[in-house]
Amino acid sequence: MYQYDQYDHLIVRERIAQYRDQVQRRLSGELTEEEFLPLRLQNGLYMQRHAYMLRIAVPYGLLSSKQMRMFAHIARKYDRGYGHFTTRQNIQFNWIELEQTPDILADLASVEMHAIQTSGNCIRNVTSDEFAGVAADEIIDPRPYAEVLRQWSTFHPEFIALPRKFKVAINGALEDRAAIAIHDIGLTVVKNEAGEIGFKVMVGGGMGRTPIIGTTIREFLPREHLLTYTEAIMRVYNQYGRRDNKYKARIKILLKAIGAEEFARQVEEEWADLKGTEETLTLEEMERVIAYFQPHPYETLEAIDPRAGHEDNKAFANWLGRNVKPHKQAGYAAVILSLKKTGVPPGDATAEQMDFMADLADRYSFGELRVTHEQNIVLADVKQSQLFDLWKEIKAHGLATPNIGLLTDIICCPGGDFCSLANAKSIPISAAIAERFDHLDFLHDIGDIELNISGCINACGHHHVGNIGVLGVDKDGSEWYQVSIGGAQGNATAIGKIIGPSFSAHQMPEVIDRLLRVYLRERTPDEKFVDTVQRIGIAPFKEHVYATPINEPGRLVGEDEYA
Numbered sequence: 242m243y244q245y246d247q248y249d250h251l252i253v254r255e256r257i258a259q260y261r262d263q264v265q266r267r268l269s270g271e272l273t274e275e276e277f278l279p280l281r282l283q284n285g286l287y288m289q290r291h292a293y294m295l296r297i298a299v300p301y302g303l304l305s306s307k308q309m310r311m312f313a314h315i316a317r318k319y320d321r322g323y324g325h326f327t328t329r330q331n332i333q334f335n336w337i338e339l340e341q342t343p344d345i346l347a348d349l350a351s352v353e354m355h356a357i358q359t360s361g362n363c364i365r366n367v368t369s370d371e372f373a374g375v376a377a378d379e380i381i382d383p384r385p386y387a388e389v390l391r392q393w394s395t396f397h398p399e400f401i402a403l404p405r406k407f408k409v410a411i412n413g414a415l416e417d418r419a420a421i422a423i424h425d426i427g428l429t430v431v432k433n434e435a436g437e438i439g440f441k442v443m444v445g446g447g448m449g450r451t452p453i454i455g456t457t458i459r460e461f462l463p464r465e466h467l468l469t470y471t472e473a474i475m476r477v478y479n480q481y482g483r484r485d486n487k488y489k490a491r492i493k494i495l496l497k498a499i500g501a502e503e504f505a506r507q508v509e510e511e512w513a514d515l516k517g518t519e520e521t522l523t524l525e526e527m528e529r530v531i532a533y534f535q536p537h538p539y540e541t542l543e544a545i546d547p548r549a550g551h552e553d554n555k556a557f558a559n560w561l562g563r564n565v566k567p568h569k570q571a572g573y574a575a576v577i578l579s580l581k582k583t584g585v586p587p588g589d590a591t592a593e594q595m596d597f598m599a600d601l602a603d604r605y606s607f608g609e610l611r612v613t614h615e616q617n618i619v620l621a622d623v624k625q626s627q628l629f630d631l632w633k634e635i636k637a638h639g640l641a642t643p644n645i646g647l648l649t650d651i652i653c654c655p656g657g658d659f660c661s662l663a664n665a666k667s668i669p670i671s672a673a674i675a676e677r678f679d680h681l682d683f684l685h686d687i688g689d690i691e692l693n694i695s696g697c698i699n700a701c702g703h704h705h706v707g708n709i710g711v712l713g714v715d716k717d718g719s720e721w722y723q724v725s726i727g728g729a730q731g732n733a734t735a736i737g738k739i740i741g742p743s744f745s746a747h748q749m750p751e752v753i754d755r756l757l758r759v760y761l762r763e764r765t766p767d768e769k770f771v772d773t774v775q776r777i778g779i780a781p782f783k784e785h786v787y788a789t790p791i792n793e794p795g796r797l798v799g800e801d802e803y804a
Contacts, residue, residue, distance in 0.1 A: 242303050242305060242533060242534065242609060243300070243388050243530070243533045243534075244353065244533065245353040249353070250350075250353075252396065253350045253355050253357075254350060256284070256346075256355070256357060257343060257346045257347055257350060260280070260283075260284050260342075260343055260346065261343035263277065263280045263281075264281075264339060264340065264342060264343055267280075267339070268339070268340060279361070281293075281342075282360045282361045283357070283358075283360075283361055284342070284346065284356050284357065285297065285298070285356030285357070285358075285359035285360050286337070286339075286342055286356070286360075287360060287661075288661070289335065289659050289660055289661050290657075290658075290659055290660070290661050291335075291336070291659065292335065292336045292337060292338075293337040293338070293339055293342070294333055294334065294335050294337065294659065295333065295334045295337045295342060295345060295356060296327070296331050296332075296333045296356060296359040296360060297312075297331060297332050297333070297334075297349060297354060297355070297356050297359065298331055298354065298355060298356060298357065298358070298359050298366045299330050299331050299332060299354075299366065299612050300366060300367065300387065300388065300391050301330065301366075301367055301368060301369035301373070301383075301384050301387040301388070301391075301411075302330035302368065302369065302371055302611045302612040302613065302614070303384065303609065303610075303611055304609065304610045304611065304612065305352070305602075305608055305609060305610075306599040306600070306602040306603045306608045306609070306610065307352050307599070307608075308352045308353070308354055309595050309596075309598055309599040309602065309610055310595070310596060310599045311348060311349060311351070311352045311354065312324055312332055312595050313592040313593070313595035313596045313599070314348065314592075315334060315345055315348065315349075316334065316591070316592040316595065317592040319334065319337060319338070319341050319344075319345055320334040320335065320336045320337060321335075321336045322591055322592050323589050323590060323591045323592065324589070324590060324592075324595065325586070325588050325589050325655060326580065326588040326589075326590065326612050326616050326617075326618070327588065327616065327654075327701070328614050328615070328616065328652060328654075328701060328702065328703055329365065329366050329368060329408075329614070330366060330368050330369075330371075330612040330613070330614055331359060331366055331612075332612070333655070335655065335659050357395060357396075358394070358395060358401075360406075361401075361406070362402060362403045362404065362405050362406055362407075363394075363400060363401050363402075363403060363406065363407065364390075364394035364397070364400055364403075364407045364408075364409060364475075365406055365407065365408050365409075366391075367387045367390050367391050367394070367409045367410070367411065368387075368408070368409075368410045368411075368419055368420075368424075368614055369383050369384060369387050369410065369411050369412065369413075369419050370383065370412050370413065370414055370418040370419050371418065371611045371612070371613040371614070371619045371621075372414070372418060372566060372575055372611075372619070372621065373413060373414075374534060374536070374621070375568050375569055375570070375573075375575055375621045375622065376413075376414045376416075376418075376567075376569065377567045377568070377569045378414045378415040378416055379413050379414040379415075379569065380413055380414065380415070380430045380431070380432060380438070381413050381430050381438055382413055382531075382534055383411045383412060383413030383428075383430055384534050385527065385530045385531045385533070385534050386411055386428070386430075386440075386464070386467060387411050388530055388533070388534075389467065389468065389522065389526075389527075389530055390409060390411070390467070390468075390471065393468050393471075393520075394409075399475070399476075399479070400475050400479065403475075403478070403479055403482070404478070404479070404482035404483060404484045404490035404491075405482070405487060405490035405491050407425045407426075407475075407478075407492070408424045408425050408426075408447075409424060409425065409426045409427075409428070409471075410424040410426075410427050410428070411427075411428040411429075411430075411440075412427075412428070412429050412430065413429075413430040414430075416731065416732060417429065417730075417731045417732050417734075418731070419614070420614060420703070420706070420730045420731070420734070421443060421446070421455070422443060422446045422454045422455045422730075422734035423446045423447060423448055423452075423454070423455070423703070423705075423706060423730070423734065424443075424446050424447070424455065425444065425445070425446065425447060425478075425491065425492045425493070426442070426443070426444055426471065426474060426492075427442075427443035427444075427446055427455050428440045428441070428442060428443070428467075429441040429443070431460075431461060433461045437463065438464050439461045439462050439463045439464050440459075440461075440462045440464060440467060441457060441459070441460055441461065441462075442457065442458055442459040442462050442470065442474075443455035443456065443457050443458070444456060444458055444474060444492060444496060444504070445492050445493040445495075445496035445497070445501070445504070446493065447491050447492075447493045448700035448703065448704075448705045448706070449488075449491070449698060449699055449700050450488055450698050451491075451493065451494065451497075452700070452705040452736045453493045453496075453497065453736075454734050454735075454736065455493075456496060456501040458501060458504065458505035458508060459505070464522065464527075465521050465522045465523070465524075465527075466512075466516060466521060466522075467522060468520045468521070468522060469512060469515040469516055469517075469518060469520050469521060470508070470512055470515075470516075472515055472520065473508045473509075473511040473512035473515055474492075474508050476511050477495075477504065477507045477508050477511055478492045478495060481495055481499075481507075482494075482495050483495070536570075537607040537622055539570045539572075539573060539622070540572070540624075541572075542570075542571055542572020542573070542624065542625070542626075543571060543572055544571045544572055544625065545572065545625050545626060547561055547565070547574070547625050547626075547628040547629065548561060550629075551629055556643070557629060557632055559643040559681060559685065560632055560641055560643040561628065562643070563643040563644060563645045563646060563647065563685075564576060564577045564578075564579060564641070564643055564645045565577075565628060568621075568622070570622075572624060572625055572626070573622055573623060573624055573625060574623050574624075574625050574628060575619055575620070575621045575622070575623070576605075576606075576619065576620045576623050576628070576631065577613070577617050577618070577619050577645045578598060578601075578617060578618040578619070578620065578635060578640040578641075579617055579640060579641065579642040579643075579644055579645060579650070580616055580617050580618060580640070581616075581617065581642055581644055581649055581650050581651060581675075582639045582640075582642045583642075583649065583672075583675045583676060583679045584672065584675075584676070585639070586653065586655075586668045586671065586672070587616050587651050587652065587653040587668075587671055588616030588653070590618070593638075594638055594639070594640065597638050597640075598610060598618055598640070601620060601631070601634070601635070602620060605620055605622075605623045605624075605627055605631055606620040606621060606622045606623055607622050609621065609622070615650065615652055616652060616653075617645065617650075618640075643681065644681075644684060646689045646690075646691075647684045647685070647687070647688075647689070647690065648674075648678050648684055648687055648690050648692055648753075648757075649674075649675045649678060649679070649684060649692075650691075650692075651671045651674065651675065651692045651693070651694060652691070652692070652693040652694065652702050652703050652707065653667050653668060653670075653671040653693075653694045653702050654667055654694070654695050654696050654701035654702040655667070655668065655696070655701075656668055656670075656694075656695075656696025656697075656702075656713060657696050657713065657720065660696060660697070660701075662696075662697050662699055663696030663697045663713060664696060664697045664698075664713045664714050664715040664720065665696050665697070665713025665714065665715065665720035665721065665722065665746075666696060666713065666720060666746070667694045667695060667696040667702060667711075667713055669746065670694055670711060670713075670722060670746060670749050671694055673746070673747075673749060673750050674692065674749060674750050674753055676750075677750035677753070677754065678750075678753070678754075687757060687760070687761075687770070688769060688770070689769050689770070690708050690709070690769070690770040690771070691706075691707050691708045691709070691728075691729075691730070691771075692707055692708070692709045692710075692711070692753070693705075693706065693707030693709075693710050693711070693728075694707075694710075694711040694712075694713075695710075695711070695712050695713065696713040697712075697713055697714075698712065698714075700712075703730070704725065704728075704737075705725070705728055705736050705737055706728040706729060706730040706734060706735070706736065706737070707725075707728050707737060708726065708727070708728060708729060708737075708769075708770050708771040708774070709724065709725075709726055709728075709737075709753065709756060709770075710724070710725040710726070710728050710737045711723070711724055711749065712724075712725070714743055716743065719745075720745075720746060721743040721744065721745060722743055722744050722745070722746065722748075722749055723739055723743040724739070724740050724741075724743070724744065724752055724756075724786075725737030725738055725739045725740065726738065726740060726756065726774050726779055726782055727771060727774040727775055727779060728771075729771050735771075735775075738779050740779055740782060740783045740786060741783050741786070741787055742787075744791065748791040748792075751791045752786055752791065755782075755785050755786045756782055756785075756786060757770075758785065759781050759782045759785045760773050760774075760782075763777055763781060
């Protein structure tokens with residue numbers, strides 16, 4: 242993985258010194274909160290409902306065991322013993338004291354990490370496929386290009402005051418596992434007819450108040466032009482993106498206003514002046530960066546069946562079927578550590594679990610881990626012969642729940658328990674649904690289904706692209722939940738459709754149950770939930786969900802026992 246050079250170390254150290262002075266001036270009253278706000282946001286520090294929240298960048302989700310141990314240290318020393326992994330492949334700590342933040346950043350710098358550009362109107366953390374470099378369907382490893390984009394965009398003087406935040410995702414495989422269609426820029430590695438490597442460029446995707454799937458403006462961009470073409474896109478957006486209304490300031494709104502064809506024309510026109518300049522990626526420069534992402538020293542192994550010798554162990558078989566993924570190197574597998582055990586907020590990990598995962602990485606996976614945008618952790622390089630031993634170890638630490646891709650593998654933002662923007666709590670809804678359906682045989686019978694929950698329209702929980710999406714809304718001061726179905730991410734990205742009036746917190750588990758009953762009634766053999774929705778439409782689901790009231794004597798509606 243990429244390691245800081247002297248310039249990286251220098252700029253991070255200088256930023257911490259600058260920020261330490263800013264914090265001291267705020268604490269002494271020399272700076273007002275209004276004056277301090279943009280300064281702390283530049284360092285990933287938000288003020289939430291109860292305390293400051295610090296968001297730390299995990300570039301393209303890749304971590305060393307040393308960095309994971311630092312997260313455990315921060316959780317233990319500065320927070321309340323846990324951290325929250327996000328859909329941007331970052332980590333957030335929710336109970337931070339302002340006066341301690343410079344020390345936290347200094348601790349992070351010691352393991353080559355920071356919180357720069359994890360907030361504010363700038364280019365945010367570049368995200369990618371959690372199986373990059375090991376996926377069997379990969380064309381090339383996209384991480385070197387994500388790293389180039391990270392270096393290029395960090396402190397870029399022209400793009401640190403954009404109309405709004407800006408998100409980039411890059412995918413190097415045939416299957417989109419980076420949700421590129423819902424990003425401001427989505428890049429897909431492709432080969433042209435001559436066998437040359439380049440990128441398909443998609444722009445204008447995003448969720449929030451106006452969910453839009455991105456539009457392809459270039460089918461093939463030679464890879465050496467990645468930076469100059471991205472710069473051309475950024476310049477058009479920076480010049481014409483709306484700054485008078487923050488809700489209409491995203492590139493998707495500009496694209497919608499002038500049309501994709503006109504936007505592409507302007508980008509090409511801008512690019513004509515940038516193409517071939519010093520930012521063109523030379524072979525030498527790419528070889529320098531790619532050298533950090535060379536394959537690990539894999540042993541020459543034969544592929545084996547990990548179930549051999551454990552044929553009667555159903556729990557192990559379930560875990561193999563759900564949490565273990567193919568690896569392009571014979572004899573190895575990628576393992577997903579589930580952070581979705583019932584009773585635990587999705588994406589949360591304790592300091593003890595983080596230390597344990599770091600230890601696992603050292604012993605089983607070349608000392609590396611990945612954060613997924615679905616809020617789990619991956620050990621990418623595990624020998625198939627070690628899977629049973631690994632499974633026995635992680636069971637004891639609550640990381641072996643065999644639910645990856647199932648109903649209880651819920652994507653969920655922190656919601657109203659922490660976030661000051663949220664209209665409603667999302668963690669208790671997730672907990673109530675997980676508890677209601679905490680039956681593995683039933684979950685495995687339902688099969689692949691994505692349930693995404695957001696506490697507000699900002700869509701940090703990606704509810705628009707959930708097969709079932711739940712959105713927290715405020716109604717006369719009470720918390721309610723709007724439900725959509727038919728959303729999807731990946732190669733067939735789709736925005737879900739709202740089924741009707743919203744529900745109380747207490748009603749939500751029953752709503753999910755009723756949706757599933759229609760699916761079980763209508764599905765064809767091996768048909769996924771989302772495919773059934775797309776085949777028969779939302780009407781049968783809507784009819785069944787609203788057929789009879791969802792109330793129980795003595796129960797409250799709106800803000801109830803789960804809230």
